[in-house]
Amino acid sequence: MNKVTLLIFIISFAVVSNLTAQEFVENIAVIVHESIETNLLSEKDLLEIYTLSNHNWSDENRIKVADYKGENYLRILFYNSLNLTPRTIKKLWLRAQFTGRTVPPKVVDSISDMIDLVKNNPGTIGYVPITRVPPEVKVIFEIRNDL
Amino acid sequence: MNRTLTLLLILVLVFSFSNNTKAQYDDDLYIFGFSQVLLNTKSVSYNVYESDEIPFPYGNTFNSTSFALHQVNLFFQKPINERSIFFLNLEATGSYSSKIPSGYLEIPEGWISYRFSELLEVKAGLLLPKFNNLTEIKNRLPLFPYLIRPIMYETLLNNLVTPEDYNPQNAYFQLAGSTQLFVNKYFEYAFYIGNAENSFLSRTPVGSADDEEAATAFYLGENMNTALLFGGRLGIINQYETFKTGVSFTYDEDNRTEEVTSIFRLPSFTTPILGEVKRYRIGYDLSFSLDKIAFEAEYIGVFHNHSEIRENPAFALVNLNKYFVYANLTYNFNDDFYAFGYSSFHQDQSFEMVKEGTPSAAGVVVTSFGGGWRPFENTSIKVQFLQSYVRDNNYLGYTIDMLSVGISTIF
Numbered sequence: 001m002n003k004v005t006l007l008i009f010i011i012s013f014a015v016v017s018n019l020t021a022q023e024f025v026e027n028i029a030v031i032v033h034e035s036i037e038t039n040l041l042s043e044k045d046l047l048e049i050y051t052l053s054n055h056n057w058s059d060e061n062r063i064k065v066a067d068y069k070g071e072n073y074l075r076i077l078f079y080n081s082l083n084l085t086p087r088t089i090k091k092l093w094l095r096a097q098f099t100g101r102t103v104p105p106k107v108v109d110s111i112s113d114m115i116d117l118v119k120n121n122p123g124t125i126g127y128v129p130i131t132r133v134p135p136e137v138k139v140i141f142e143i144r145n146d147l
Numbered sequence: 148m149n150r151t152l153t154l155l156l157i158l159v160l161v162f163s164f165s166n167n168t169k170a171q172y173d174d175d176l177y178i179f180g181f182s183q184v185l186l187n188t189k190s191v192s193y194n195v196y197e198s199d200e201i202p203f204p205y206g207n208t209f210n211s212t213s214f215a216l217h218q219v220n221l222f223f224q225k226p227i228n229e230r231s232i233f234f235l236n237l238e239a240t241g242s243y244s245s246k247i248p249s250g251y252l253e254i255p256e257g258w259i260s261y262r263f264s265e266l267l268e269v270k271a272g273l274l275l276p277k278f279n280n281l282t283e284i285k286n287r288l289p290l291f292p293y294l295i296r297p298i299m300y301e302t303l304l305n306n307l308v309t310p311e312d313y314n315p316q317n318a319y320f321q322l323a324g325s326t327q328l329f330v331n332k333y334f335e336y337a338f339y340i341g342n343a344e345n346s347f348l349s350r351t352p353v354g355s356a357d358d359e360e361a362a363t364a365f366y367l368g369e370n371m372n373t374a375l376l377f378g379g380r381l382g383i384i385n386q387y388e389t390f391k392t393g394v395s396f397t398y399d400e401d402n403r404t405e406e407v408t409s410i411f412r413l414p415s416f417t418t419p420i421l422g423e424v425k426r427y428r429i430g431y432d433l434s435f436s437l438d439k440i441a442f443e444a445e446y447i448g449v450f451h452n453h454s455e456i457r458e459n460p461a462f463a464l465v466n467l468n469k470y471f472v473y474a475n476l477t478y479n480f481n482d483d484f485y486a487f488g489y490s491s492f493h494q495d496q497s498f499e500m501v502k503e504g505t506p507s508a509a510g511v512v513v514t515s516f517g518g519g520w521r522p523f524e525n526t527s528i529k530v531q532f533l534q535s536y537v538r539d540n541n542y543l544g545y546t547i548d549m550l551s552v553g554i555s556t557i558f
Contacts, residue, residue: 051386053325053333055230055262062229070524084387087482091290092388094557097179098287100234100260103226104177 029130030141041141065105066126081143177224185553188212194544216242266324276318277337277380278395279432292487294553311344338379342370346402374400395430425452444474469495488516525557
């Protein structure tokens with residue numbers, strides 16, 4: 001998807017879902033439960049986690065991946081930054097899920113659901129707009145939105 | 148009836164347990180699955196040609212149109228601890244009903260895994276082994292662009308081939324893992340052990356006075372052969388799984404202690420009793436995605452040790468070797484629409500149709516093409532045309548034309 005198409009898609013989505021202009025141009029924070037020992041992830045680490053090839057945090061806790069439902073604009077930006085598309089990741093997760101390789105990623109409807117999930121479940125990793133990060137979670141990676 | 152009641156009881160218990168634990172994400176029992184329903188119209192024609200053994204040629208054509216609940220799978224997955232998972236797969240296929248009766252209900256997988264690291268994961272229990280790319284996912288229909296799978300993996304076409312002659316059907320213990328070779332390329336391996344092929348399993352009620360096998364079996368489904376299956380796969384994969392290739396191998400024994408009947412073996416229809424024959428399978432698989440194109444292909448070669456059989460002059464020319472090749476190309480117009488085409492060919496040299504007097508290219512060809520539309524997430528509507536026929540054969544002409552439309556849903 002080129003940047004113009006993506007921008008048109010995001011603006012359309014924002015209009016429909018009443019998002020503020022601030023929310024869709026800001027950077028994305030990758031967040032985890034505060035009990036996770038890891039303080040900083042590399043892009044490679046993040047990719048390994050979201051492609052379900054890394055299953056445990058350094059403190060042995062199981063990594064629980066969280067994501068958004070449907071064509072969420074945050075989702076598209078997030079996977080674009082990892083050179084992935086939601087379709088590629090969906091295919092990869094389905095195979096992992098159907099072969100029992102790992103527990104299925106948890107899918108949420110909204111940013112507030114994502115925050116609640118990460119806040120209340122040790123081992124969970126998710127992502128939200130940087131301005132929505134609550135104090136109870138830890139930011140371990142930041143994705144710049146270049147649009 | 149008993150099986151249906153048992154299944155219902157299991158489901159009620161599982162769903163009750165699941166609801167009780169829903170709020171606890173950590174310890175959830177995960178239940179998910181898929182179903183595929185289809186409508187297919189097919190025409191099957193065969194012709195037996197005139198030959199020295201068959202002085203009067205004959206043939207017929209049969210047509211049918213039918214709906215079917217092709218397959219429903221329910222998966223139950225329970226994390227036992229941070230590194231261990233229990234996984235159960237419940238499968239009903241062919242509009243399963245014990246009343247009609249139709250189709251079958253099966254538990255093709257029930258295993259526990261322990262992951263020491265990415266380099267080593269141990270699985271114990273009934274499992275689908277890693278052999279080529281498709282064996283491990285052969286019953287995961289939503290992962291495929293088509294409705295009707297390649298003939299070696301398609302339960303609807305199981306009366307045309309015996310899949311266990313080509314693929315290992317299950318294993319009971321598997322070591323597998325992967326390690327990074329270089330940027331974005333991983334080496335993966337698997338080694339497994341299991342029972343020899345399913346036809347060695349005891350299928351006669353214990354205590355049957357008239358069955359020699361049942362007299363020594365302790366339970367139904369017991370492997371009545373001392374040989375076990377040993378196998379493995381070595382491969383390379385990238386992180387996005389958009390490139391995957393590998394070689395696979397197994398060693399076990401082929402059950403030739405009973406007559407095998409097949410229309411493909413003409414004019415006698417049955418294969419002779421040859422005993423338990425040592426067998427090696429070699430596989431090669433390649434799959435990759437490039438922009439909008441996805442390609443996958445595999446080869447399976449099955450080789451037998453004929454030395455003991457051929458000591459008997461009556462079987463001096465027996466050749467049980469066989470092979471299967473398959474390739475599929477999918478073109479994704481966008482995220483929602485795609486088209487595909489695949490072809491496969493297999494040749495079983497134990498059938499008369501490839502014996503003396505028939506061209507070396509004789510075998511069974513399957514050609515198929517179709518497309519799909521994903522109207523919304525987790526649902527695909529698929530359409531597929533499939534033709535299968537016997538190629539270059541002096542005894543038999545056999546053609547299947549099938550048009551299928553179906554819906555595949557993940558839940």
